[in-house]
Amino acid sequence: MVGMLGEGFITSLQIFFLTLLGALPLGLVVAFGRMSRFKPLSLLVQLYISIMRGTPLMLQLMVVYYLPYFGFGISMGDGYRFTATIFAFIINYAAYFAEIYRSGIQSMPHGQYEAAIVLGYSRPQTFFFIIFPQVVKRILPPMTNEVITLVKDTTLSFVLSVPEMFTQAKAIAAAQRAMTAFVVAGGFYYVFNLVVAFVMNRIEKKMDYYHE
Amino acid sequence: MNSASEKTTGASATGDALLSVRHLKKSFGENEVLKDISLEVAKGEVVAIIGPSGSGKSTLLRCATLLETFESGSLAYGKLIIAENNDKGEAVYASKAMQKQAKSTFGLVFQNFNLFPHRSVLHNITSAPMSVQKRGKEEVFAQARLLLARMGLSDKENMMPCELSGGQQQRVAIARALALNPEVLFFDEPTSALDPELTREVLGVIRSLAAEHMTMVIVTHEMFFARDVADRIIFMEGGVIVEEGPASDLITNPKQDRTRAFLADYTA
Numbered sequence A: 001m002v003g004m005l006g007e008g009f010i011t012s013l014q015i016f017f018l019t020l021l022g023a024l025p026l027g028l029v030v031a032f033g034r035m036s037r038f039k040p041l042s043l044l045v046q047l048y049i050s051i052m053r054g055t056p057l058m059l060q061l062m063v064v065y066y067l068p069y070f071g072f073g074i075s076m077g078d079g080y081r082f083t084a085t086i087f088a089f090i091i092n093y094a095a096y097f098a099e100i101y102r103s104g105i106q107s108m109p110h111g112q113y114e115a116a117i118v119l120g121y122s123r124p125q126t127f128f129f130i131i132f133p134q135v136v137k138r139i140l141p142p143m144t145n146e147v148i149t150l151v152k153d154t155t156l157s158f159v160l161s162v163p164e165m166f167t168q169a170k171a172i173a174a175a176q177r178a179m180t181a182f183v184v185a186g187g188f189y190y191v192f193n194l195v196v197a198f199v200m201n202r203i204e205k206k207m208d209y210y211h212e
Numbered sequence B: 001m002n003s004a005s006e007k008t009t010g011a012s013a014t015g016d017a018l019l020s021v022r023h024l025k026k027s028f029g030e031n032e033v034l035k036d037i038s039l040e041v042a043k044g045e046v047v048a049i050i051g052p053s054g055s056g057k058s059t060l061l062r063c064a065t066l067l068e069t070f071e072s073g074s075l076a077y078g079k080l081i082i083a084e085n086n087d088k089g090e091a092v093y094a095s096k097a098m099q100k101q102a103k104s105t106f107g108l109v110f111q112n113f114n115l116f117p118h119r120s121v122l123h124n125i126t127s128a129p130m131s132v133q134k135r136g137k138e139e140v141f142a143q144a145r146l147l148l149a150r151m152g153l154s155d156k157e158n159m160m161p162c163e164l165s166g167g168q169q170q171r172v173a174i175a176r177a178l179a180l181n182p183e184v185l186f187f188d189e190p191t192s193a194l195d196p197e198l199t200r201e202v203l204g205v206i207r208s209l210a211a212e213h214m215t216m217v218i219v220t221h222e223m224f225f226a227r228d229v230a231d232r233i234i235f236m237e238g239g240v241i242v243e244e245g246p247a248s249d250l251i252t253n254p255k256q257d258r259t260r261a262f263l264a265d266y267t268a
């Protein structure tokens, strides 16, 4: 049983890390789109964000999975379950991250931009050398919340029968007619989140070398 | 010193001024904040700008340092023309590349310092010379340490801005501006956020720069400091230059009623 759950856990970890790997940078791009002075782009991105945040992630997983077939008549093969899962998670989490980035960027005092501009920094230099490092510190607390939610959200991929830990636990529980597997899986998730909280806390401490 | 300023006040739009602002007009929406300002600053000259709050002093510095764009008038640093009127009387700016070039000819010190809080004192000073001017690390660090020594902050190079007093932060900000080797340094009320003790430290540094003939334009409410340090004082009110003249004359013997009324409030 633990072996099967362990394999499932590896899949859960993959979903978790691949989502972060995709959604953290994509979220920044989305945030820029949202803040764009080009109104049509900003409105389009706003619509995207509100759909991602306003509809269930489970539904988004199903849409991403079934759309190629029911929408375009393309069958994607079995490997697509996992790809669809990662894709849905990334575009969903990028929307949440984008709003966090945006609030962080907009909370930066104007004087920081002005000091950089007068010193001759280009706009990208100003953003990446001066603004973004400070934004990271400001947004760590809400980011921690999202990352912890992500750990729990990975279970939603059971709707696409991706063999992550929760899917496995369900199968084991059904075969054994006992809920031991759920309890063990619950323990895995709990410990996983303790680790996440610990790591985020360490990062916060590391960023504590200055305050404003 | 005063003879130098008399020479420039009389000078017309020749190329020998380090900073030349002519007929500058700037509005925010309907609100015309600068109404035809002309100002020339010669090399080595120290000019103080005084005036009540809201008179457009900061806006003038921000236009000169390219933080704001103005609608009409011209701006030049030496031979580098940054903006000039077209035949319709609208200011047309030079290319971004030219503007970038101009940025290394001036520095600006803000009222609230605007140091980068996530960078150490030393890195606040060295980062722009390295990443903007692409100068070598060793030379930049050596210069930064010299500047810190001048500011009396040699023991603070590894501290974070938040660990320093306001007066120390402002001196770091001055060092940061000087590290780019500007030809002219602008100050926008550099001591307004400081209590009197710390104000003295910062004014001391500016005095020593004046003694070395650093070209400076200083917006300040410290009238006696302006009188002692500046060659020339400009009194602004309501977006116009009401009166200007040699520093001690303007403070002790103002010609305009408005100048007199303002000084009566500030020097009492």
Ligand SMILES: Nc1ncnc2c1ncn2[C@@H]1O[C@H](COP(=O)(O)OP(=O)(O)O)[C@@H](O)[C@H]1O
Binding pocket: B028, B031, B033, B051, B052, B053, B054, B055, B056, B057, B058, B059, B060
């Ligand atoms: N960014 C801005 N937008 C709109 N109005 C502004 C802005 N900056 C300054 N002003 C207005 O311009 C006038 C002059 O302001 P300022 O240059 O800051 O004066 P001073 O520095 O002499 O106190 C004020 O009426 C102020 O409200």
Ligand SMILES: [Mg+2]
Binding pocket: B057, B058, B059, B188, B189
């Ligand atoms: Mg001001």
